[in-house]
Amino acid sequence: MTRQLHHHIAGRERPGGGGHHGEVFDPATGQVAAHVPLADADDVRMAVDAAHAAFPAWAATPPLQRARVMFRLRALIERDADALARTITAEHGKTISDARGEVTRGMEVVEFAAGIPHLLKGEFSAEVGRGVDSWSERAPLGVVAGITPFNFPVMVPLWMAPVALACGNAFVLKPSEKVPSAALHLAALMREAGLPDGVFNVVHGGREAVEALVADPRVQALSFVGSTPVAQALYRAGSEAGKRVQALGGAKNHAVVLADADIEAAADALLGAGYGSAGERCMAISVAVCVGDATADALVAALKARVEALRIGQGLDDPDMGPLVDAAHRERVRGYIDLGVAEGAQLVVDGRAHACAQGPGFFLGGSLFDRVTPDMRIYREEIFGPVLCVLRVADFEAALALVDGHGYGNGTAVFTRSGGAAREYARRVQAGMVGINVPIPVPMAFHCFGGWKRSIFGPLHMHGPDGVRFFTRLKTVTARWPEGAAVAEFVMPTMG
Numbered sequence: 303m304t305r306q307l308h309h310h311i312a313g314r315e316r317p318g319g320g321g322h323h324g325e326v327f328d329p330a331t332g333q334v335a336a337h338v339p340l341a342d343a344d345d346v347r348m349a350v351d352a353a354h355a356a357f358p359a360w361a362a363t364p365p366l367q368r369a370r371v372m373f374r375l376r377a378l379i380e381r382d383a384d385a386l387a388r389t390i391t392a393e394h395g396k397t398i399s400d401a402r403g404e405v406t407r408g409m410e411v412v413e414f415a416a417g418i419p420h421l422l423k424g425e426f427s428a429e430v431g432r433g434v435d436s437w438s439e440r441a442p443l444g445v446v447a448g449i450t451p452f453n454f455p456v457m458v459p460l461w462m463a464p465v466a467l468a469c470g471n472a473f474v475l476k477p478s479e480k481v482p483s484a485a486l487h488l489a490a491l492m493r494e495a496g497l498p499d500g501v502f503n504v505v506h507g508g509r510e511a512v513e514a515l516v517a518d519p520r521v522q523a524l525s526f527v528g529s530t531p532v533a534q535a536l537y538r539a540g541s542e543a544g545k546r547v548q549a550l551g552g553a554k555n556h557a558v559v560l561a562d563a564d565i566e567a568a569a570d571a572l573l574g575a576g577y578g579s580a581g582e583r584c585m586a587i588s589v590a591v592c593v594g595d596a597t598a599d600a601l602v603a604a605l606k607a608r609v610e611a612l613r614i615g616q617g618l619d620d621p622d623m624g625p626l627v628d629a630a631h632r633e634r635v636r637g638y639i640d641l642g643v644a645e646g647a648q649l650v651v652d653g654r655a656h657a658c659a660q661g662p663g664f665f666l667g668g669s670l671f672d673r674v675t676p677d678m679r680i681y682r683e684e685i686f687g688p689v690l691c692v693l694r695v696a697d698f699e700a701a702l703a704l705v706d707g708h709g710y711g712n713g714t715a716v717f718t719r720s721g722g723a724a725r726e727y728a729r730r731v732q733a734g735m736v737g738i739n740v741p742i743p744v745p746m747a748f749h750c751f752g753g754w755k756r757s758i759f760g761p762l763h764m765h766g767p768d769g770v771r772f773f774t775r776l777k778t779v780t781a782r783w784p785e786g787a788a789v790a791e792f793v794m795p796t797m798g
């Protein structure tokens with residue numbers, strides 16, 4: 303039976319007012335599993351009304367009490383981890399083990415946010431002048447909104463919401479309309495954890511809903527994760543509307559394999575990083591840069607055997623790789639494989655020919671391209687599917703120049719046995735997250751997540767200390783308690 307989903311506004315289920323809805327698929331079968339309401343401006347206004355009304359009392363709640371809500375939320379996420387993972391797999395298609403990992407990584411941000419009394423502590427300077435003290439404090443912004451992509455239905459909302467809420471903000475989440483159910487589960491858990499109604503709201507939808515959030519002057523900040531064109535446009539529109547914006551975009555993550563690397567270990571690492579979650583990760587490795595032809599020949603041979611042996615199937619059966627998220631995205635990825643062949647790259651493994659690509663569901667086999675060159679579109683553009691491109695360069699400097707010349711700068715990895723080469727790479731490379739013999743260097747919740755170049759718009763990264771900075775405003779207070787008559791001062795005050 304097709305489920306009918308709803309918005310979550312002021313603690314209650316709300317049907318969409320405008321009557322528009324989208325279809326949510328089970329990618330493993332290709333069947334429609336649910337209908338999701340697509341919010342219009344009135345639906346969004348109701349959600350912002352609820353958040354705006356709930357904000358003052360929540361902001362006035364002591365940080366320690368807000369932290370206790372986070373402790374309870376953490377316990378509830380752990381209790382429901384399996385159900386959340388099943389929901390992710392049902393709508394995204396990724397394997398159940400991978401979905402469980404996603405839930406854990408999201409839960410870790412809740413654990414970070416539970417430390418909010420410590421994180422909000424300001425700095426204090428006594429006697430900045432005679433009888434004058436000065437201190438800083440962090441105030442919440444008000445109503446803030448999160449707009450999230452399809453590929454992490456639990457983790458990316460949890461990159462944003464726990465930090466924003468613990469800081470004292472009220473939140474409106476607009477999850478991807480392709481994977482809407484997990485956000486509703488999170489909303490129910492937040493309620494159960496004791497979060498007052500209206501402090502966390504969920505509106506579903508696409509562009510129209512996002513534009514309504516941008517247009518509402520009560521929304522103080524937008525935290526966005528998605529593709530680069532949308533991130534860039536939202537950063538511009540939100541900034542022009544006077545909002546604070548952080549917008550994380552797409553990626554083309556390079557793994558540099560130096561001649562001294564352990565090739566078998568590198569091939570294992572690249573297999574998981576390139577084809578895990580069917581390549582639908584912003585931290586997936588989609589380019590392997592081999593230093594020297596011998597390195598490339600050995601790596602391609604090791605990868606070929608592994609890619610051909612990938613176990614592909616329904617996510618709930620826990621194979622290596624599940625389907626892509628929907629039919630349109632599969633066609634897009636298939637189109638890039640056609641393009642790579644037309645551009646003259648050598649297709650070593652053809653995922654289009656895999657048996658799974660013929661059956662029901664949005665499956666595609668893993669593809670491996672060798673002898674890709676920097677001018678090809680399959681190199682320059684984000685494919686976001688199970689396609690790994692191998693490029694060959696002469697030396698370390700050429701590898702570094704290639705990575706730095708690319709428009710995206712999210713993550714990168716280097717495989718080597720040389721500490722000196724690894725250190726040099728990590729120090730000089732133009733990317734936000736670097737792995738040394740670690741293919742997917744996703745920072746922990748107490749550090750910050752974010753790329754460089756066209757992988758991010760705005761100065762502040764996700765979660766960690768940057769998350770607290772993004773969701774608060776700094777205030778600095780200077781205080782004096784004079785005794786006796788005040789004296790008018792007409793010159794710039796100095797404390798000398």
Ligand code: NAD
Pocket residue numbers: 449450451452453454458476477478479507508509512513527528529530532533550551552553583584684686712753757
């Ligand atoms: P997307 O840009 O299509 O959608 C992201 C969000 O924006 C969704 O909520 C969607 O409904 C909304 N949206 C889509 N089109 C819009 C428009 N024209 N105006 C306003 N809002 C719009 O991205 P996606 O396909 O859901 O996710 C995949 C992309 O996200 C990839 O490019 C991937 O690299 C990126 N991503 C980046 C990170 C990161 O941390 N940098 C993490 C995860 C995913």
